[in-house]
Amino acid sequence: MGRFLPHPDDVPVELTLLKHECISRQRLHTISLGGMACNYHRAWRHGTALEVRMPTLNPDLRYLGYVAWCLRRKRGYLVGIAFVDEQMLFSARMGEQVCQIERYRRLHDAHDDLQETQALALEWVQQHADEFSHDTVRKAFAQPVLD
16 A cells, blocks of 8 residues: 655645546546545545645645545544545645645744745755655555556
8 A cells, every 4th residue: 555644734734525527436546556644624435536725835736636544533534635646646745745844844943034944944855855756656656566
């Protein structure tokens, strides 16, 4: 099974139900390829087509995916979302990378100092960028074929 990147709780996520006609049902096989995992206030049924948005990151970005799994937690649910194709998965991973850099910046109390923010972003990228690379996405897509 692919890897589901944990989405930081301090970056809000909006999940919106899509009609199944919006995304081809043939793409359900991508569910094992990984995606993102986020905490959400309600449960979603396996295979449900969703639009994922992170309005504080960029209100215009939208990622199409399916619910790969949904686990009950003490406060809500942890939802695993698999994306519909390699390009959507890669785009969503880049969005997640921006979220993680922003979270890292907040953890280090970088306020509005542009140089400090850039230095922290570079530090985070040097430590974690491989997890979000195009090669990592391609390996995730190749793995089910090899198994």
